[in-house]
Amino acid sequence: METLNYLNNGHGLASWLLTKDHKRIALLYLVSITAFFFLGGMFAFMIRLELLTPAGDVMASDTYNKMFTMHGVVMVFFFLIPSIPAVLGNFLIPIMIGAKDLAFPRINLLSWYIYVLGGLFTLVAALSGGVDTGWTFYTPYSTAAANSHVITAALGIFITGFSSILTGLNFIVSVHRMRAPGLTWFRLPLFVWSMYATSLIFILGTPVIAITVLLVAAERTLHMGIFDPALGGDPVLFQHLFWFYSHPAVYIMILPAMGVISEIVQAFSRKNIFGYSFVAFSSLAIAIIGFLVWGHHLFVSGQSVYAGLMFSILSFLVAIPSAVKVFNWTATIYKGSVLLDSAMLYAFGFIGLFTIGGLTGLFLAAVGLDVHVHDTYFVIAHFHYIMVGGAIMGYMGGLHYWWPKISGRMYSEGWAKLAAGLIFIGFNLTFFPQFILGYLGMPRRYHVYPPEFQVLNIASTLGATVLAVGYLLPMVYFTYSIFYGEKASANPWGARGLEWEIPSPPPTENFLVTPIVTHGTHQYAPSREVGIV
Amino acid sequence: MFTNFPLFPSQASVEATQVDGLYFFMLAVTAFFSLLIATLVVFFAVKYRRRQADEVGAAIHGSLALELLWTIIPFFIMMVMFGWGAKIYFNLFRPTPGAMEVYVVGKQWMWKAQHMDGQREINELHVPVGRPVKLIMASEDVIHSFFIPAFRVKADVVPGRYQVLSFTASKAGRYHLFCTQYCGTKHSGMVGSVVAMEPQDFQAWLGGGNASDTPAAAGEKLFTDLACSSCHTNDATARAPQLKGAFGTTVTLANGSTAVVDEAYVRESILNPQAKVVAGFQPIMPTFQGLVTEEQLLQLIAYVRSLSAQPGSAASPAPASPTMPQSSDRPAREPGK
Numbered sequence: 001m002e003t004l005n006y007l008n009n010g011h012g013l014a015s016w017l018l019t020k021d022h023k024r025i026a027l028l029y030l031v032s033i034t035a036f037f038f039l040g041g042m043f044a045f046m047i048r049l050e051l052l053t054p055a056g057d058v059m060a061s062d063t064y065n066k067m068f069t070m071h072g073v074v075m076v077f078f079f080l081i082p083s084i085p086a087v088l089g090n091f092l093i094p095i096m097i098g099a100k101d102l103a104f105p106r107i108n109l110l111s112w113y114i115y116v117l118g119g120l121f122t123l124v125a126a127l128s129g130g131v132d133t134g135w136t137f138y139t140p141y142s143t144a145a146a147n148s149h150v151i152t153a154a155l156g157i158f159i160t161g162f163s164s165i166l167t168g169l170n171f172i173v174s175v176h177r178m179r180a181p182g183l184t185w186f187r188l189p190l191f192v193w194s195m196y197a198t199s200l201i202f203i204l205g206t207p208v209i210a211i212t213v214l215l216v217a218a219e220r221t222l223h224m225g226i227f228d229p230a231l232g233g234d235p236v237l238f239q240h241l242f243w244f245y246s247h248p249a250v251y252i253m254i255l256p257a258m259g260v261i262s263e264i265v266q267a268f269s270r271k272n273i274f275g276y277s278f279v280a281f282s283s284l285a286i287a288i289i290g291f292l293v294w295g296h297h298l299f300v301s302g303q304s305v306y307a308g309l310m311f312s313i314l315s316f317l318v319a320i321p322s323a324v325k326v327f328n329w330t331a332t333i334y335k336g337s338v339l340l341d342s343a344m345l346y347a348f349g350f351i352g353l354f355t356i357g358g359l360t361g362l363f364l365a366a367v368g369l370d371v372h373v374h375d376t377y378f379v380i381a382h383f384h385y386i387m388v389g390g391a392i393m394g395y396m397g398g399l400h401y402w403w404p405k406i407s408g409r410m411y412s413e414g415w416a417k418l419a420a421g422l423i424f425i426g427f428n429l430t431f432f433p434q435f436i437l438g439y440l441g442m443p444r445r446y447h448v449y450p451p452e453f454q455v456l457n458i459a460s461t462l463g464a465t466v467l468a469v470g471y472l473l474p475m476v477y478f479t480y481s482i483f484y485g486e487k488a489s490a491n492p493w494g495a496r497g498l499e500w501e502i503p504s505p506p507p508t509e510n511f512l513v514t515p516i517v518t519h520g521t522h523q524y525a526p527s528r529e530v531g532i533v
Numbered sequence: 534m535f536t537n538f539p540l541f542p543s544q545a546s547v548e549a550t551q552v553d554g555l556y557f558f559m560l561a562v563t564a565f566f567s568l569l570i571a572t573l574v575v576f577f578a579v580k581y582r583r584r585q586a587d588e589v590g591a592a593i594h595g596s597l598a599l600e601l602l603w604t605i606i607p608f609f610i611m612m613v614m615f616g617w618g619a620k621i622y623f624n625l626f627r628p629t630p631g632a633m634e635v636y637v638v639g640k641q642w643m644w645k646a647q648h649m650d651g652q653r654e655i656n657e658l659h660v661p662v663g664r665p666v667k668l669i670m671a672s673e674d675v676i677h678s679f680f681i682p683a684f685r686v687k688a689d690v691v692p693g694r695y696q697v698l699s700f701t702a703s704k705a706g707r708y709h710l711f712c713t714q715y716c717g718t719k720h721s722g723m724v725g726s727v728v729a730m731e732p733q734d735f736q737a738w739l740g741g742g743n744a745s746d747t748p749a750a751a752g753e754k755l756f757t758d759l760a761c762s763s764c765h766t767n768d769a770t771a772r773a774p775q776l777k778g779a780f781g782t783t784v785t786l787a788n789g790s791t792a793v794v795d796e797a798y799v800r801e802s803i804l805n806p807q808a809k810v811v812a813g814f815q816p817i818m819p820t821f822q823g824l825v826t827e828e829q830l831l832q833l834i835a836y837v838r839s840l841s842a843q844p845g846s847a848a849s850p851a852p853a854s855p856t857m858p859q860s861s862d863r864p865a866r867e868p869g870k
Contacts, residue, residue, distance in 0.1 A: 061718050134715045140692060141675040145641070145717055229693025230822075235676060236691060270583070271590025278600050300678065301689045302696050305626050309619050316611040320604060327603040328595075330570060333577040336590035340578060348574060355570050359563035366614050368621025369555050372685040375678060375713040439556070440542045441682025443713040446721035450709065455538040494587070525592035 005408065005505040020105035021508055026091035027406075028112050029082060034475075036078040036119065043071035045468065048430075048461040054451045064447040065132040066148065072135025074126075077157050078119055080391055081249060084256035085167055085202075086115070088398045089195045091406060093171055095499045095506065096189050098180025098515045103173040104166075111166040118160030125152035134445060136246070139227035139238040143219040151220060154213040161206045164252075168202025171195055180498075182517035186280070189497055189521050190273060193280040194259025197287040201248045201255075204291070209245035212238065236301050243294035251290040253387055254354075255283055257394020258325055261347050263522075264401050265329050267495035268344035269336025272522050275328045282321035289318040299370045308367050315365035322358050326351060341493070342416035346397030349424045353389025357382060360435065378438025381431045389427055396423070396474065403478065404492045408505035409485030415477045422470035429463025496522045545704040545729060546684035548625065553685070555617050562610060625686065629699050632665035636748060636831040639670065639677035639690045642719035644710065645828065649835070650739050651747040656725030658710065660702050661735035668698040669796065671827040678714035681727050689714050695796050702729035752836025755829055759821065773818065774811045780841035785812045799834045 006023045010016075016024055046067045050058040059067070090108065094101050102108050125131055131153040133142040142150050175196050179188070216238070218224050225231030227238045266273050273279055295303060295311030329351055338344070360382040364370050373379060404410055433456040442453050449457070491500040498515060499506075544553060581590070635658065636647045646654045646668075660666045670679060672692040679698055680687040683706070688698040712723035730738060746754070756762055764773035774784070780799070783791050787810045792798055801808055803825065806818035825833070 056721075061721070065715075065718065065720070132717075136715075138676060138715065141716060145675050229691075235693070269581075269590050270588065272594065274593060275595035275600050278595070299622075300687050301676075302691050302694065305622065308622060312619060312622075313615050316615050319611065320607055323607050324600070324604060326570060327599075330573050330577070331593075331596075331599065333574060333581065335593060336577070336581050337583045337588040338578045338581050339583045348578070351574055352567075352571055355567050359567060362563065362611065362614060363556070363559055366555060366559065366618030368618040368623075368625065369552055369559070370618070371622065371625065371687050372552050372682070374687060375680075376682075436540055440539060441680070441709060441711065443680065443711045443721075445715045446711075448721045450724075452537050452539055524589045 003503065004507060005503065006508045007408065007505050009508045018109075020101070020109055022090050022094050022102050022105065022108060023406075023506065023508075025108050025112055026087050029086040029090060029115070032112075032116060032119065033079050033083055033087065036074050037083075037471075040071055040074035040079055041468065041471065043067050043074065044464065047071060048464040050447065051449070051457045052461050054449050054454050054457075056448045061447045062132060063130075065134075065445070066130035068445055069131045069134050070126050073122060073131070073153060073157070075387075076135055076249070077160055078115075078122065080253045080387055081164060082115060082167075083253075083391065083395045084260060084398060085171070085195060085198055085252075086112075086163075088191075088260065088395070088402065089171060089198075089256065090167070092402065092499060093174060093192060093195060094178070095502065095510050096192050096497065096521070097175060097178055098183055098498055098511060098517065099174060099178040100509045100511065102170045103178060104170050107166050108170055111163040111170070114166070115160055115163040118156045118158075118163065121152055121156030121159060125149040125156060128152070136242060137213065137216055137238075138242075139216065139219070139233075139235045140229065142216055144228045144230065151217045154217050158210050158213050158217075161210045164202045164206045168199035168206075171199040172203070180515050180517055183521070186277065187517055187520045188280075190262035190276070190279055190283075191256075191259035194255045194262070194283045197283040198252050198255045200284075200287050201252050201290065205245045205248045205252075208241060209249075212241040212245070215241075236298065236303065239298055239301055240294065243297040244291075247294040247297065248287075248290045250383070250386065251286055253391040254394075255286060257350065257354075257391045257398075258283065260394045260398035260401070261329060261350050262325075263497070264343050264347040264397050265332050266522050266524070267401065267493050267497075268339050268341060268347070269333050270339075270494065270524050271332055271336040272520065272524050273328065274331035274334075275324075276520070278324055279328050282324045285321040286318060289314060289321070293318055296365060296367075296370070299367050300374050312365055312367040316362065319358060319362060319365070322354075326355055326358075341400075342413060342420050343397050343401040343493075345417060345420040345424075346393050346400060349420065349427075350390060350393040350397060353385050353393060353424075353427065357385025357389055360385065372441075373438050375444055376438035377434040377442045377444060380444050381434035381438060384431045384434075389431070393423070396420075399474070399478075401493070402499070403481070404488030405499055405504045405506070407478075407482055407485070408488050409481040410488050410492065411477050411481040411485055415473060419470050419473035419477075422466055422473070426463050426466030426468075426470050430460050430467055431463070433457075433459045433463075496524060543683040543704070543706065543708060545702060545706055545708055546681075546686070547701040547703050548621070549683065549685040550703070551621050551624065551685075555614070555621060558617070559614060562614075625699060626697075627699075629665040629667055632667040632699060633661065634667050634669060635660075636828075636835070637668045637670040637679065637690075638673055638827045638831065639679065639712065639716075639723075640673035640827075641675065641717050642712070642723040644677075644679070644712070644723065644725055647748055647828070647831070648739065649747060649749075651745050651750075652739055652741075653745055656710070657728060658725070659728045659730060659735060659738055661732045662702045662705050662729050663732065665699060665701045669831070670696045670698060671831060673827045675716050676714045677712045677716050677723065680711045680713040681708055682711070683708035684727070687713060695800070702727075705729050705731050705734075748832045748835035749839035750836075752829075752832035752834070752839075755825070755833055756836055759825070761833075764818070772814070774814060776837050777840045780838045782841075786810060787812050787814070787816075796834050799837050800830055803830060803833060 006021055050064055129149055131150055132148045133146045215226050219226050225233040227233040227235050293315045295307055296315045299308050437456050488504040490503050638645045644656050646658045670690045672690040677690045684700045686700045688696050690696050708727045710725040710727050765776050779794050783793050785791050792809050804822045807816045810816045
């Protein structure tokens with residue numbers, strides 16, 4: 001007789017669709033965001049296929065424009081933003097703080113339904129003909145010129161935003177109110193710190209994007225003059241509003257991944273993090289300064305020269321806490337007991353790719369240099385190094401690290417290492433050539449391009465093919481492990497942390513007895529208590 | 534088949550040299566730090582690989598000295614990058630007296646340029662080598678962006694305002710011109726060439742067959758056709774302000790504030806005449822919104838400017854505002870407008 005756990009405690013569709021268990025809700029999210037990931041990936045594949053040749057020979061210009069728009073909308077709003085928070089955060093935060101569930105289990109379920117509803121709007125927009133504004137919805141193109149399903153897609157984003165807000169609210173309240181006895185703030189796992197910082201951005205930033213897309217819909221339908229100069233509006237106002245959310249949204253994607261990497265590096269070095277409080281506070285610093293850098297998207301939009309300088313210096317400053325994290329991870333590996341399992345390979349991949357992504361961000365923060373590379377493939381390469389190289393590497397690393405806990409099964413380590421290698425190689429082959437293309441001057445969102453850019457584009461498409469294989473493999477071996485994988489022990493990695501002290505998979509109530517915490521949750525060696533800096 | 538694939542763009546303007554200098558500096562610094570991190574991570578992973586299953590790492594919790602070190606050093610390096618980048622940016626917007634001005638209008642999906650001597654071009658722009666060029670750009674519909682990779686310069690052309698882009702070509706040749714702000718179906722077709730020519734070749738090209746009216750002459754014709762001249766007469770009893778000598782001056786408005794008569798002001802006064810009425814006049818002028826295109830607006834402005842030109846000087850007066858005529862530099866609107 002199998003022991004009762006959250007997976008076998010209740011069968012049938014209703015037991016999943018009406019569940020209030022944070023772990024089951026995490027799995028609902030896992031299934032839905034994986035679907036959106038492969039949908040967004042298919043759009044990306046169409047883009048790379050078209051760009052094999054300089055001429056527009058695979059599809060019409062309008063179709064191409066819809067492909068990159070849908071790729072951006074689906075990947076940003078329906079995969080990257082919810083990925084780590086809604087799946088790993090939902091699953092792990094209550095366990096990591098020693099609680100039985102999040103503070104508001106019903107609201108947690110509601111947030112998934114809201115996410116699905118928003119996703120349906122976006123699917124309807126895609127199936128009924130698509131949107132061609134770019135995921136950035138720049139006005140007055142989106143309000144006055146575009147002849148596609150802008151409002152449906154905008155409503156999808158508007159609705160999904162509420163799912164983010166509710167998730168953020170749930171996390172913040174839970175971390176404040178539901179920590180186990182003895183679990184002080186400075187004993188919390190760094191993953192919880194990063195999720196807390198992310199939640200702050202969720203609840204402070206998301207309302208702004210909701211307002212902004214609503215204004216776009218209002219101008220499109222009611223011809224209110226907000227952004228369109230022909231109606232007396234200001235198109236650059238839209239850019240300020242849009243990036244006020246969408247730049248911090250980049251930190252929504254990367255901060256959780258940084259939290260995951262902090263956990264993995266500690267577990268596979270069997271060593272507590274170097275400079276705990278610096279890593280914890282750097283998350284908050286990124287969340288706060290991240291709200292003050294949006295104007296670097298407007299360096300060539302005609303904003304005042306002095307505003308440009310302020311946003312430039314602030315953009316450099318936000319790089320410092322990121323650099324601090326990278327140095328601390330590196331120092332954590334020093335004199336560790338290092339095991340290069342697949343999760344650690346993803347963490348190494350993250351450190352390498354995030355470093356390149358972050359350092360190329362400096363080129364974009366240097367305002368005089370940004371003038372040249374703005375809106376070219378240099379920017380595309382930069383943010384894919386952050387979002388794919390950073391955020392998705394972190395997400396994949398987290399899935400591999402916690403998969404035994406989530407599923408109760410072990411996956412094939414050999415296949416997992418192969419996939420990690422393919423993803424790393426494929427990723428670099430896809431996006432490194434785009435830095436060169438960008439400095440050469442190839443603009444983004446070009447259906448047709450000059451022939452001298454073809455060789456680098458072929459390299460990029462080849463890389464994308466390798467990358468696609470790398471992403472499909474985990475689908476196969478994770479699924480396989482659910483049915484045929486070896487049963488996982490409570491703590492297969494020999495890691496520290498409350499989640500490794502309960503069975504795999506955990507029981508519905510997580511802890512039969514509320515744990516009492518007497519030291520930092522990641523204590524590998526006797527330690528002094530970490531105090532405030 | 535793939536014989537021509539460059540890895541670095543042509544360097545054909547004064548600005549390009551400056552931008553590339555910073556680029557190579559940043560490339561060197563960032564490559565150093567990337568390699569440093571990669572080397573350390575790999576070295577530590579090999580040196581401290583797990584040798585026994587129950588082995589744990591050393592009890593090291595942090596070091597304030599190291600944290601300060603790797604906060605402060607990157608900070609100072611970044612401030613050098615910031616200052617260098619800011620200097621280049623400032624130079625881009627520095628006023629360039631004696632610059633050759635060209636009007637550029639972007640529309641879905643083409644670039645139209647008109648030289649002060651009357652030459653018109655579509656999806657091409659001819660400029661002389663060695664002389665500063667100042668583009669005054671407007672958009673007829675959505676946002677476009679004027680980008681010349683070989684010159685390392687770019688500016689968004691936002692509808693409803695004028696955008697200035699300055700550069701000095703340094704090497705003769707034909708270079709790409711791209712629209713870099715997504716603008717609809719044929720965004721990637723909104724491309725063309727910038728042709729930098731030696732000054733004597735450029736003079737010869739200017740004198741070539743393609744010339745039409747100068748913008749000022751075309752503007753003068755419009756001024757009559759649109760019946761502007763019936764109110765803006767040159768006598769003291771006119772119902773509208775005199776335009777002779779007005780461009781570049783500061784006028785007092787009906788609400789007591791002042792405004793500089795520049796491109797943005799003239800444009801606004803044609804499209805939205807009630808916004809800034811000169812003191813002593815009634816708000817009787819109708820709007821010309823929808824009746825004139827951006828190109829015609831630029832011609833009308835050229836005409837108004839020509840009424841203030843110093844006799845005998847071909848160069849136009851320096852713009853009144855120290856930077857570019859952006860909307861953010863415009864004087865505050867009247868309350869309630």
